[in-house]
Amino acid sequence: MYVTTPGGGDGSLRLAARDRHVWALFTDWCAATDQPPIPATPHHLARFLHDNPAAPATQRRRVSVINTAHRRQGHPAPGTDEAIRRALNATRGAQLRRVSAVVAKRLPQIPIAGWPAGLFGRRDGLILALAAAGVGFEQIARLRRRDITATGDHSAPLLLSVGRERIDLPESPEIPMVSIYLEWTEVLGFLDQNHGTRTIARHFEAGRDLAGFDTAYRTDYRPLLTPINRWGHTPLAPAPLTARSVAAITHAHLSGKAPAHTLPPRRSRPDTAPDMHSIDGNRDLDTHYYERGTQARRSAHQDLTDVTDLLDDIEDRADQLLAELASILDDVT
Template structure:
């Protein structure tokens, strides 16, 4: 007999998917606990699952199996899996929890040092701050690189946590005064909202250089299937077609900031222009009384004929140089893609 949903007139909950005998015992234990605490077994919240694990202590392997069964039932009924919450994962994996605690402490220390204004430092800084915050929240580097705009959402309440879609399930990202995830996210989508309205990065460069605020541009941000993050070259320009950084690039960005070796992203000052040379004084009037050599025409014709013979292969040489230059540009583009 299936469990009933408390507080709804004892309406039976939908039957769980087919489970093994061992897993069925886990689900019955959970539904009995929910009935005793007057809570519905589905959909269960991460906090509810955490209390269940606390009230029913067991070996770590047993607790992980319990969470897996509860997640399976929720997915089978079309509900978000409560066990994908980062807090639950840290409870079940103490090694992971200790590692993320160290990473979070380093990220909290580095965040105030990363600029959000100035060009192109502020452009890089807003993107990198979001990458660091996501890494501190336990999101993997490959998952960060694959994120689309629709995968990360925030409600209108600035105090509400961000929701991240991973493998079809929604999880709340942790929010803390040291790592204000929602504020860091809004700093970045203000940039994306600005770029949605102004395609060229030269426009946002002028905005940053003038020290103007980007507040309000998040209203024009479109949460669609485009990459959430973007590659940026050393001059602050993004690809014409949206291209996210690779997982290796995300790893390098996190490592550089956590080790204090991240570049400052300061453009070199423009080279001063050389003054134009006034050549007017070197010119001679057309009629200055000079007498030309009577054989100058023959010598000029002979020189042109000789040059035509000696420069016959120049076109082929220039074509070869152009082909080599094109190959170098292709290799350079590959290097930049890997670096950023």
């Protein structure tokens, strides 16, 4: 059975009869504290839960009802805030605290300068910070540039949009979320204004600052995090990281096995040009040259058949990495 009950704002909302007392308790508390029930902020919801203690299951039920009421009136659900989720789930809170502690130790070791290590470091630092904040790998992989906004005030949290939900990503001395985010958006802004990897490589190699290139992406639907190849090139057509790649990057840093990301050695060029031989039109070819050529191609074809097995082995190793990571970051997703 559903009943219509005041929504605390314009319009009304329909709640199941068993949820009426929860909503009534919340609206009474809001009236007593001179706060509107809709929209309620995560801070106000946390105060409500503190002022009305109950068993964890009861508190989770209350948050679920309040979230439902907000969604039905087109407002962000305050109960999706990470701080509230941790408070209601002791296991999740303990796991994320452990992850945050490891991330806080790893972040100072990740370079944000030098080429191409600084490019990788800025992207990976944001991935680690988001994972420590409780954002799942699938969510991280799906993030678009417009999904995160910063006020410019380093004491204010980042605001993350996932679907219709709004999540605060708080700043802390151990994990300076805003600074980490801006370091990566400086890269994105620079690449938007200066096409070509060589230009940004020169900036990193010279130790130049990228400050001022960060841009607000309020309507930009391009992926926030993209692949980077070993030479520091990002895709010409915007392409997001996969959830598996996000998990592998996180695992590598948390386990202390992240690659150094140094450029492969350049091939040395001979000082002198090779001797040029003129074509001898009167030279006779070996009578067995054709058989040797077809045999070489047959051998090459046989060698290339192992490539599929090699790729399968790489995928199996990636699956193994993901499984190991699950044991470290259980419930993060």
